[in-house]
Amino acid sequence: MSKSNIIKVQQLSKHYENHKILENIDLDIFESDFTVIMGPSGAGKSTLLQNISTMDKPTSGKVIFNQQDLTQFTDKKLSQFRKKDIGFIFQSFNLIEHLSVLENVCLPGLLLKSESKQQVIQRAKQLLTGLGLDGHMDQAITHLSGGQKQRVAIARSLINQPKILFADEPTGALDSTAGIEVLDSLTLNNQNGQTIVMVTHDLKAALRADRILFIKDGKIFGDRNFTPYDASQIKARRTEIESWLQEMGW
Amino acid sequence: MRKIIKSLIMGQKTFMVTIALLTFVSALTSMTILTAYRANISQYRSAYRTDQLPDVLVKMDNDNDITTGIKSLKNVKNVTSKVGIVSQVMAKNDENVALFISNDVSNLNLKVPDNHKIILSSYLKSSDNFKVGDTFKIGQQQLTVQGFYDDHLLGSPLFKYKQGIVSKETMQILQSQKGQQKSQLAFVNAVKKAENSSNLLSDYPDRLQADLIYDKGYIQKAYTMLPTIVALVIILAAVFLFGICLFVMRFALLSGIDKDRQKIATFKTLGMTNRQVNLAYVMSYLGSNLVGLFGAVVASFWTSNLAFKFFWQLNGLTSAQHVPINIIIVSIITLIMVGFSTIIILLSLRPVGSISPAAAFQGSQSKVISSSGHLKLTKSKMPLQIALAFKDYRQKIGHYMTFTLVISLFVFLSLMIMTLNQGFKGKINGLFGLPSVDLIMQTPNDTLRHESLQKINTITPIKSSGYNQETKILLSKDVIPVHRYSQIPHEIKVLSGHQPKQSKDLLLSSNLMKTLHLSVGQTVRVKTVTNDSCWYVSNN
Structure with a gap:
């Protein structure tokens, strides 16, 4: 059964002053895929993620979602799209320090206003419990470890049941154990049907991907699909991905 | 929204407190002064009506019957007169006070004092440190201060004569003393208000010896001008203070937005619109304003009465009534302050719109948006040293501007007070409409003085004259x-x-x-x- 695309990128270019970061990118993001974007530093990975997630506006090109070009959206329509249809996970967590764990997770739900406050709190508690943070709900963000913070960020990104989850180096600021916990959470969500687009330079994170896009010099240099992640096949998967990445010049 | 506001302003608590305090002080000062000033004028007017003060007051230093003479003049409705003596008394602060001593208590609602005792105008109590039990000599007669009374007419600090009331017997003793000059005060009411009070006396035969010491316009100004000057200076200070508050507000907003760039971008990635972020800032900063304003309104119930009492004492009076809060003044000040604050906040929120959600990505914001404090060396056409100096100036000016403005306020007010002091020196009579002194004669001879006045009058009309x-x-x-x-x-x-x-x-x-x-x-x-x-x- 062929997958349906959730986002279609057409001829997307991004320039800063006279510097070309992305050049005529054409790309489809498929529903329920765990897509990983990799590439050397400065290749344009994060810029691509920012442009297809509407965090930044491309210099030219289209980003089609639900047959609508997101690059033409007004501030109000974009904010509605960000609240309702996407979730975002940052390398540096970007949690609001003056709010508690539960308040941070509830924030996008309260901004969307599609459910009552009680319903939002209920779901936030479910998400936090599912991520192993049930004992930390009323804690201040500053009292959490890096891994716990990133799991709070995952809960926050999922509170409005987004169609796509974007993640920018989610394990970049974490130690190995915490990184694996976060990746396990993402993998679990993907296995439940959540579309994920993740930028990483971490091979362990890339192992979770169904598909890897390799960006080089602002262009898609390689695009390859893999079998869905299976922890018992991890060694063979690592070898396969490593050899492909080496082909790409990793 | 409450939590978003909390997260946006948590790092700016000092600024918020400063804004609330500056708003409180400037609003309190302006509400207090304007309420007290309005009350001063309205209470003066009611006192003026109650006491039925005259249109013109004339002092004569002779024995002629002035009542009949003035009453026969056209435009004069009625005249009452009061007889007494004028004498100099040394006050405790080593200044001479000119006293008009009389035993006439009509229109004063005052009990006649005991013999050898005197009741003084209340102004002498506050300004010249007289107190009950003090004694002083008029000629050879020693008088003891028995009490004080409020005098709307001869109690003001701007009048050259303050009144003292003695018993009839004491008055006779004082008048019988050798060398004491009899003086008369004529309280004149006009048929209609004369444009120039000296015109009222133009046909009076003894006009050349009449000293016009008061007219209605004069007392109005006398009772309102000192409070007006004080109120004006204080209001200017309040305006300046509110200007500092607006500056702090703008500086806090601009620096806060610059500092919270990543946080604002994160809010945007979570789905907040520019309008919602702006609303959070407007609510937090206006909230600070409103806290200050609310505090000022509450405190002004008390301070307005204190200020009014101060104004009333400037007028030479002590029995100030309670002043209720003036809703119109409070509403206008609140509207003005909230209006200006809103304008400044909205103008300062412009950078919010230019923050891209991409700034939420750590390390990428400099690529997306260059904040006002960042230096674009690649694009700058200025020489490097000038560019760096300009950047340094821009960074430091914000830190020191508040301090500079406060210092400027004090310098500004000091200069204003000095200017006012210099400007009013020796010009009080002219400012208040009384004739200024054009000529001073020295002669021990009354006949010679009178003849001289007549001769001068043939050359140029004399409006008023008197002698010490x-x-x-x-x-x-x-x-x-x-x-x-x-x-x-x-x-x-x-x-x-x-x-x-x-x-x-x-x-x-x-x-x-x-x-x-x-x-x-x-x-x-x-x-x-x-x-x-x-x-x-x-x-x-």
């Missing part, structure tokens, strides 16, 4: 008039020594000093008609 009581003393073969002033007129310049401070100090003209071969500090023997004593030359 003077003592004649004999120095060698010359008769020298000795002037007693409550304050040394500013036209007399002190060349050496000092102004008379002790009761036996004497200020002599430099010509007389040369004639008599005297120097500062020497003792001269002074023989008057009633006295023979030694005086010390204190000045030249």
Whole structure:
């Protein structure tokens, strides 16, 4: 059964002053895929993620979602799209320090206003419990470890049941154990049907991907699909991905 | 929204408190002063109506019946007169006070004092430190201060005569003393308000000896001008303070937005619109404003009464009534402050719109948006040193501007007070509409004075005249008039020594000093008609 695309990128270019970061990118993001974007530093990975997630506006090109070009959206329509249809996970967590764990997770739900406050709190508690943070709900963000913070960020990104989850180096600021916990959470969500687009330079994170896009010099240099992640096949998967990445010049 | 506001302003608590405090102080000052000022004017007007003060007050120093003479004039509705004596009294602060002493208590709602006692205008209590039980001499008669009363007419600090009330018997004793000049005050009401009060007396036969010491316009100004000047200075200070508040607000917003760039971008990635972020800032900063304003409204219930009492004392009165809060003044000040704050906040929120959600990505914001404090060396056409100096200036000006503005406020107010002080020096009568003194004569001879006035009047009409009581003393073969002033007129310049401070100090003209071969500090023997004593030359 062929997958349906959730986002279609057409001829997307991004320039800063006279510097070309992305050049005529054409790309489809498929529903329920765990897509990983990799590439050397400065290749344009994060810029691509920012442009297809509407965090930044491309210099030219289209980003089609639900047959609508997101690059033409007004501030109000974009904010509605960000609240309702996407979730975002940052390398540096970007949690609001003056709010508690539960308040941070509830924030996008309260901004969307599609459910009552009680319903939002209920779901936030479910998400936090599912991520192993049930004992930390009323804690201040500053009292959490890096891994716990990133799991709070995952809960926050999922509170409005987004169609796509974007993640920018989610394990970049974490130690190995915490990184694996976060990746396990993402993998679990993907296995439940959540579309994920993740930028990483971490091979362990890339192992979770169904598909890897390799960006080089602002262009898609390689695009390859893999079998869905299976922890018992991890060694063979690592070898396969490593050899492909080496082909790409990793 | 409450939580978003909390997260946006948590790092700016000091600024929020500063804004609330500055708003509180400036709003409180302006509400207090304007409420008290309005109350001062309205209470003065009601007091004026209650006491039925006259349109014009004339002082005459002769024995003629002034009531009949003035009443026959056209435009004069009615005249009442009061007889007394004018005498100088040394106050505790070593200044002479000109007292008009009378036993007439009509229109004063006052009990006649006991014999050898005097009830003084309340102004003397506050300004000259007189208190009940004090004694002083009028000629040879010792008088004891029995009490004080509020006097709308002769109690103001701007009038040259303050009133004292004695019993009929005491008055007779004072009048019988040798050398005491009888004075009369005529309280004149006009048929219609004269444009120029001196015109009212233009046909009065004894006009040349009449000293016009008051008219209706004068007392209105006298009762409102001092509070007006004080209120104006304080209001300007309040405006300046609110200007500082607006500056702090703008600086806090701009620096806060710059500092919270990543946080704002994160809010945007979570789905907040520019409008929602702006609303959070507007609510938090206006909230600070409103806290200050609310505090000011509550505190002004108390401070307005204090300020009014202060104004009332400036007027020379003590029995100030309670002042209710003035809803109109409070509403207008609140609207103005909230309006200006909103404008400044909205203008300062412009950078919010330019923050891309991409700024939420750590390290990428400089690529997306260059904040106002960042230096674009690649694009700058300025030489590097100038560019760096300009950046340094921009960074530091914000830190020191508040301090600079506060210092400027004090310098500004000090200069204003000094300017006002210089501007009003010696011009009070002119400012208030009373005739200024064009000519000063010195003569011990009343007939000669009268003839001189008539001669001058044929050349140029005299609006008003009067004379100070003077003592004649004999120095060698010359008769020298000795002037007693409550304050040394500013036209007399002190060349050496000092102004008379002790009761036996004497200020002599430099010509007389040369004639008599005297120097500062020497003792001269002074023989008057009633006295023979030694005086010390204190000045030249």
